Amino acid sequence: MKKIAILGSTGSIGTQTLDVVRAHPEAFQVEGIAAGTNVELVIQQANEFHPRIVSVGTKELAEQIRHQLPAGTQVYYGEQGLIEVAAGTEAHTVVTAVMGSMGLPSTLAAIEAGKTIGLANKETLVTAGHLVTERARQKGVQLLPIDSEHSALFQSLNGEPRERIAQLTLTASGGSFRDRTRAELHGVTVADALKHPNWSMGAKITIDSASMANKGLEVIEAHWLFDMPYDQISVLLHPESIIHSFVEFVDTSIIAQLGNPDMRVPIQYALTYPDRQSSPSSRLSLAQVGQLNFKEMDYERFPCLRMAFEAGRLGGTAPTVFNAANEVAVARFLKGEIAFLTIEDIIADALERHQTTANPELEVIQSVDQETRAQAMAFSEKV
Numbered sequence: 001m002k003k004i005a006i007l008g009s010t011g012s013i014g015t016q017t018l019d020v021v022r023a024h025p026e027a028f029q030v031e032g033i034a035a036g037t038n039v040e041l042v043i044q045q046a047n048e049f050h051p052r053i054v055s056v057g058t059k060e061l062a063e064q065i066r067h068q069l070p071a072g073t074q075v076y077y078g079e080q081g082l083i084e085v086a087a088g089t090e091a092h093t094v095v096t097a098v099m100g101s102m103g104l105p106s107t108l109a110a111i112e113a114g115k116t117i118g119l120a121n122k123e124t125l126v127t128a129g130h131l132v133t134e135r136a137r138q139k140g141v142q143l144l145p146i147d148s149e150h151s152a153l154f155q156s157l158n159g160e161p162r163e164r165i166a167q168l169t170l171t172a173s174g175g176s177f178r179d180r181t182r183a184e185l186h187g188v189t190v191a192d193a194l195k196h197p198n199w200s201m202g203a204k205i206t207i208d209s210a211s212m213a214n215k216g217l218e219v220i221e222a223h224w225l226f227d228m229p230y231d232q233i234s235v236l237l238h239p240e241s242i243i244h245s246f247v248e249f250v251d252t253s254i255i256a257q258l259g260n261p262d263m264r265v266p267i268q269y270a271l272t273y274p275d276r277q278s279s280p281s282s283r284l285s286l287a288q289v290g291q292l293n294f295k296e297m298d299y300e301r302f303p304c305l306r307m308a309f310e311a312g313r314l315g316g317t318a319p320t321v322f323n324a325a326n327e328v329a330v331a332r333f334l335k336g337e338i339a340f341l342t343i344e345d346i347i348a349d350a351l352e353r354h355q356t357t358a359n360p361e362l363e364v365i366q367s368v369d370q371e372t373r374a375q376a377m378a379f380s381e382k383v
Contacts, residue, residue: 001029004271005053005085005115007106008097009033010041012202013120013146013263017095018045020268023280028271032085034098034106037061043068053089055081082106087113093271095146096121099204100327101320101369104128108362111141118270120146122221123327127320128365129224143225144270149218150225151266152244152257157226160249167248168228170218171238172297175209178239182301188340190333207330211343216308217326220319223312230313235305237295242284260284303344307351316358317368318351324369325350328376338381346379 004021008014014035021028032053035042039061046054046069054069055076056062062077069075076084079102086094086106094110095118096103103121110117111132119125125132136143145151149170157165176195177185193210194203208214215235222233244266246256259265262281269276299306304326311318329346332338338346350372357364 002027002093002271003029003031003089003091004093004095004118005032005034005051005089005091005110006030006095006097007034007082007086007103007121008036008095008099009045010035010038011097011099012205013095013097013267015041016263017097017118017267017271018049019280020264020271021049023264023268024277027277031089031091034082034085036098039065046070046073051089053085055085079105083109086110087115092116093118093144095267095270096124097146099123099202101127101323104132104362104365107132108135111135111139114139114141116142116144118144118146118267119150119225120267122147122217123323125221125224126217126323127369128362129220129319130359131362131365133224133227142273144273145221145225146263146266146270147218147221148261148263148266149245150222151269153222153226153247155257155269156245156247156255158255160247162227164249165226165228165232165247166250166252167232167234168222168226168245169234169236169248170215170222170245171236171241171243172212172215173209173241174237174239175212175214176206177210178237182341185341186339190336193333193340203334204327204330207333207343208326211304211326211330211340212302213304213308213326213330213343213347215302216305216311217323219305219308220312220322230309235297237297238293240289240292242286242289242292258284258286304347307344307347311351314356316356317360317365318354318356320360320365320368321350321354321372322347324372325376328373329379332377342379342381345381346376349379350375 030049034055036057087109093116097120107124241261311322325347329343
């Protein structure tokens with residue numbers, strides 16, 4: 001039986017990870033769960049799976065739930081709580097599914113503790129990829145991707161050496177506004193942006209999909225996960241989201257991973273790797289799908305993706321700035337403070353202001369992150 005801990009247990013990836021555990025109760029034991037403010041759900045999860053450790057967002061919430069959990073459950077809160085769940089249990093694998101750069105310290109703690117990482121928090125590699133991958137290498141820790149695109153690349157590569165790879169291609173659905181021109185994006189609402197055509201995801205990642213910032217984060221993540229230069233990473237529009245990503249090798253052979261859009265598949269593969277088990281997901285019928293469509297990426301239509309490539313190539317603290325500015329901009333859009341297209345303006349402004357520091361230490365990354373967030377919060381829309 002494999003023991004696991006989940007950071008972000010009440011979010012989209014966290015709840016689907018627990019779906020996988022329910023489907024294979026004989027295979028997994030949940031050692032720890034960490035959530036934010038959704039106390040009703042975390043109480044329900046704790047009473048169903050009986051983890052040794054539970055963490056929530058604040059001290060007040062920890063006190064609120066303490067007496068509603070199974071006897072003997074330890075309760076923590078805040079960043080230290082995330083670290084306890086990540087590193088303070090007997091879990092073999094830690095699923096990092098918290099949103100944003102707040103997942104970085106706990107992921108580093110899990111690596112230091114020698115845990116296998118099921119990585120669904122792409123911002124960790126975006127903001128500090130050089131630190132995370134080097135520490136994982138030093139500790140002999142595996143970083144197993146949970147994002148569907150990176151899981152597809154991981155499965156397609158299947159141990160092939162780097163020198164045999166010609167190109168990694170991430171596919172993109174195009175998000176909620178893939179059929180709209182830029183002119184048609186003026187005045188779009190939060191409700192419009194949250195209507196993803198293929199995937200059921202959290203609000204932040206759904207907005208990121210609509211702006212294509214999410215694909216930009218995935219490009220930077222792929223650079224670190226697979227040690228590939230940006231010139232050998234591309235993005236292709238694929239509205240059906242059936243081919244999740246593919247690899248072209250130097251002999252022109254292409255290997256892809258296909259399946260219905262269901263995050264439980266890559267989650268389960270990360271938990272069972274290198275084995276495979278039966279899945280509750282529906283099987284893909286290509287006959288029913290009928291046809292698959294593809295389109296070259298338009299970087300003028302999706303400038304967030306272009307800026308992500310630019311930040312990735314600059315390296316150092318530039319990806320940290322891209323991520324922090326985007327996180328704040330999306331939060332402001334979801335609150336109705338700014339227009340959808342202003343997300344791009346905030347990111348562009350932050351990158352233009354920033355002087356990149358190469359090979360930053362963690363303290364520098366955290367300082368740049370905070371400074372960028374303050375600038376993004378203060379950004380005013382042009383009238």
